[in-house]
Amino acid sequence: MRSIVQQLIHGLLLILGVTLISFLLMVWFGPDQTYTLIGKNATAAQIAEVRHQLGYDQPFVRRYVDYLTGLATLDLGASNSSGEQVTSILKRTLPISLALMLPGFIIGNLLGMALGLLAAFRRGTWSDRLITGLSVTGMSISFLIIIIALQVLLSTPYGLNLFPVRGWQVDSISSYLTYVTVPTLSLILVTLGYNTRFYRAIFVEESSREHIVTARAFGASPATLMWRHVLKNSLVPITTRFMFSIPLVVISGSLLIETYFGIPGIGKVSFDAITSGDQPVLKAVVGLTAVLFVLIQFVADFIYRAVDPRIA
């Protein structure tokens, strides 16, 4: 009970910090949208007018507090550039980002786990060396390179020319597949190296524990060792990685993929919001990410307790 209260406080402090820092960066020092909103031949008076409507003339504290209250009451306001309600923007874009990123994210992790398990299991053999070698290679290729290469290879006349170059005109499973394939592949390729490596390290660590030897000494089969003892003991680090990369993948990862492939997801929206200084959108995205993080911490903590008796 006490720990839950502590967590709540901790979570609130976190949200406070995230919002404060990002508010400072993205709003206070962030780009000024006034000049994209004024028309040709604007007069000083009109400029002042726009600034006032954007609330730029308010003092820092006032604006920050408004932000927090807005966040707390889920009243996120409307985009400055399009005038669309931020909530409806999120409703529109978030599903797209999820549909876009989740397949790659999940496949990437599962594949990484599988390879990591294989490598850990065949520790020291050629297959282990091959896998680790490949993962290092993978880690050394820039995201951008992978995207460009895949696009050229899969979506242009210079390559197989199988998929649309960009965009997101999804109205059916088939169209979904055609649009999601290349981004998903890039995402997998980009993360696979890191995942494999990470999971291998964990499995190796766990499978080299004393109690594994004991289990063997009591006749446990390799399968039992891996699936029962190693996997269950690895659950904590695995959940941690899995859970905490969700928000980052959905925002940071989608940001690049979506700007490159021109997909109207949360990532593109928030990047456009940065470049155009569309603060209501920015504030919403960042604020909600922070909240998401806190929630995830709760869930993760819950899972820890479930899988590891030592965490009371």
Added chain:
Amino acid sequence: MDGAPSNLDPARASTIYANFLAVNLYDTLYRYKYLARPYELEPNLAESLPQISADGLTYTIRIKKGVYFVDDPAFPQGQGRAVNAQDFVYSLKRHFDAKTQSQGAWLWQKRIVGLDKWKENGSNYQQEVPGLRALDELTIQIQLTAPYPQLIHTLTQGFSAIVPREAVAFYGKELAVHPVGSGPYRLLSFNNTAAVMERNTRFRQEPFSLESEGFNPNLQSGYGLQQLEGLVPPFMDRVEVEFIAEDAARWNAFIAGELDFVKVPVSQFDQVLQSRDPPTLKPSLASDFHLQASLESGFVHTDFNMADPRIGYHPDRVENARNKALRCAIIKAFDWEKRNEIFYYGMGQVFAGIIPPVAPEYDPDQNKIAFARDLDAARLLLQNHGWSAENLPELEIGFTSSVTERLMFEQFRSFLAEMGYPQDKIHPLTFASYGDYAQAYLNREVMLMTIGWTMDYPDAENTIQLFYGPNASPGSNSANYNNEEFNRLYRASSTMQASASRTKIYREMNRILIDDCATISGISRRLILLWNRKLALLPDRSFLGGHFFRFAGQRENRQGTKN
């Protein structure tokens, strides 16, 4: 389309992209004829061209009867009601209501009697504006403070499109994504990558007539336009507009057959063109596509910030002269030919000054020396005014950091380097977003700024005002150029109707500006448009704007077109 509108509210339709859609979703009083070149005005929602009083101050316009807004929840029982004169009055007033965040108000500022005053009094729509009244259901009357020959042109733009007050009341800010108009199309869906429009079934029935649209059989046959004669626009049931800013991506989408109409990115010109002059298509494409190469209705120029004593006006007469020499040298060192070759595939049109080729007042036989490169002359100028590698000022060249802008900067730097300007004295002043760039130069903080200007109407007044002293920043005169003679001539010409004598004045102003070396100018980019031969269409990216959508027909029965 090569860019995305952020906003479909006509009052904020400042980009050509927004304008493109606005004029299809909303009605404007006037438009330009589909086919007539040079451009001719044609009544759109208006019944006929306005009656203008002798003193040129009073415009009386009647609008067509029985025009309806599209059905929308904004209206009682969701029934679109008839459009009336009050709607126009209201729509123009909106620009003078701070809440609207209008980007087009400048077109009518201080032009219409009482309108600015109305704003000062708090934009109360109950209040009448003496200069902007609806005489009856269908009659509009506009009173000008001074003759404003360009007024009727402004009434062709998306800015002047007619918005029902119910929609504003109903959607508020969200009007930007829920357009409610009386245009040929209505919106199905809109986001930052695509807009889908369908035929507005209640759009007024006006059969298409080649003759009245100014059809020119010699030049415009072969596009299948004739077969549309007598049919009722809009011919398309459904139009999808995809916003693809990235050139290569847009082109590949087109090649992949995802688009029927595209603006060819410069990087693809050599893949597309058989010959540059006259522009002809590669045979492989010619079988499927039509080509049209036209100049943009605007130009790109790089201004010196005249308010900056390091390069512009200087209180001290000698220094002032030296700065001018420096500017002129830089202009002479600028290799327009190469710029054009590299970035516009040699197909842009370079010209001297600020009257671009598309403007009726353009002087086709102006002397080419004014923009020919002459390094020796440039070096000599520097020498004579005591400029040397040591004492040349640090140059800061502003641009928004995109790949192309950066390359342009590097090229510019190499031009100056060839003149002997030390490379390490030329710095980029990059801005991550256009907003910040604009903010900087509108606050006169940028030494050299490159600006693209899209003309609002076919009248060089629209570009000349860019250097009218009183328009200095934050006005559109971002060079902060200020020349008494120039200003006097501008004032004189501003109230004149188009005429040979006015053209003469325009050209005189152009000469003054060139002599003062206030701007490195300029080039009008060539737009190469490709569209599927299945379409019966003759597109236009300049003044006609999106108005041509309604005339896009198809030669075979094939639903929908993508742009």
Added chain:
Amino acid sequence: MIIQRVLEQSVGFLRSDHERGTVRDGTWSRLKQDRTGIIGLFIVTVFFLISLGVLLGFLGQGWSAADGGRWESASSNHWMGTNLLGQDIFQRAIFSTRTAFEIGVIVSLLSTLLGALLGALAGWYNGKPRKTWIDGGVLWLTGVLDSIPFYLFVAAVAYALQGWPWAMHVAMVATFWTATARLVRAEVMRIRSREFVLSARTIGLPAPLILFRHVLPNTLHILFVQATIAFVAAIKTEVILSFLGLGVQDSVSWGLMLAESTQEVLAGHFNNFLAASLMLFLLLLGFNLLADALQDAFDPRQAAL
């Protein structure tokens, strides 16, 4: 003089300290045995020499001269052809090595130092049983920074520091230090309970002295590895930022070249892309291999697994 003796003793403890994970003679020999590690080291050294050559003005000086035609293909005077402006792609790729090292060194150095400092303070003043505000503060800050979407944060910083050429560096340092801090904190907490530290404390040596003379040196192994990792991350991030137009301002970099290439490849001009991505890949590979080797060398137990 008694103090004197005990002090020697405590330093003696330090010398005789053979806990795993401290820099010691064995490291180098183990490193030498690691073939891939040597390869990595070799690659990195080569690139470093290149960047040195650029810095001293032997190499890649012609990176900005636009003396070729547009998109010339490889030839004797343009080894990797030219870009849109007719600039020599090979020269640009070479010159970019310097840019990469500039960014990599600055970012990895600063972020690692910052991480070490804050991490060490947090770990030292973690002060069981009662926590101190220092530890709490550092933990909070790392938590906060880690929960802001990375690119969003970096982009935001880059914007906030408009046009300032170091914006990118600041942004990266501000985010990269947290990982190091966490590790160092843990390590310091481990070390501070070891007897040589205890003895040093019992004789009342000033905390800072102990921390920086005796404790931090024992975290060097972490710092080395983290530095290499930060280096890799920095270079990779530069690429993305340059693509987004927030990266290198007044120079050329592989990121910028790749950004250029995004528009060219689809038109069938691959030189920019190939040159940049090849160099980038090799350097990153070198560093990753080196990082692994270091990790193993410092941490034989893990390596043995």
Added chain:
Amino acid sequence: MNKTALSVRNLSVTLQTGMGLARVVDSISFSLQEGEILGLVGESGCGKSITAAALMGLIPSSAGIVKSDQIMLGDKNLARLSEAGMRRIRGNEMSMVFQDPLTALDPVFSIGSQLSMVLRRHRGENRRQARRSSIEMLERAGMADSQRIMQSYPHQLSGGMRQRVLIAMAMASRPRVLIADEPSSSLDVSTQARILEQFGELGQRFGTAILLITHDLGVVAQVCDRALIMYCGRIVEEAPVKSLYSSPAHPYTAGLLAAVPRINSAGVQRVRAIPGLVPHPADLPDGCHFAGRCASADTQCRTLVPGIQAADGRNSTHLQACHHPLPSASHED
């Protein structure tokens, strides 16, 4: 009752170490009688634990090579057995107790499940049966509230408790042979004593033969019937505990004994440590590996490997491997 439970012929283990191949166990042979407790004694690093691992077949082929003429467990020759076959042996006919009870149990499974897992594996019992018999076992191992222990997780038990659990686990399927690798060295003295007693009882009750691996001659004296002295992978002396203590034949054994502090009429004796260090298994000296540290070593010792033989003047089961064995103590008095 004098049936042989386990007999080992020429068991050798070669491992890949940082300094190259090392023969850490060098063709050792010994046998183990039912109900007997045999001590395997030596300094750390002499190959005791490796021997144990090798017997259990726990040394992965990637780590090292295990060779032997035969390892007879009853009538089965483990040397010829496949991995799958070994799995059926491990924890069943031959099981093992480890040094550190803290890490030897899987932290994320309850004691109960870990115990019954073994039973279900080897005795094919279902959940309920396995659970019941586990409880029995814990009680037999002298643990009062076995119910609670079944549900509790390793980290909730004391070291001694855990070790008892492990022993219970090891005895679960009444093995012929139990290998105990330093079972008590990580425990405090009193627990140690109790654990060792437990071994004694087990030996008696089930006739299980126990191979007790330790570095502590005190422990050996306390519980073992016979002892093997191991040095650098070789067995240097094998004898009944009495005879070994009364008159060690190998100088190394003597050295070990001398290093054990004991109190007798003459009061506290000063401990004499063996000079020098144990050589690294990768570069062992030729001949007798102990020669380097031996006072009476000569050229023969440095060249010729001493064979194991009866130590003269002592009972026939006392064997030793030294060119210059110490005179039997019995002659002197």
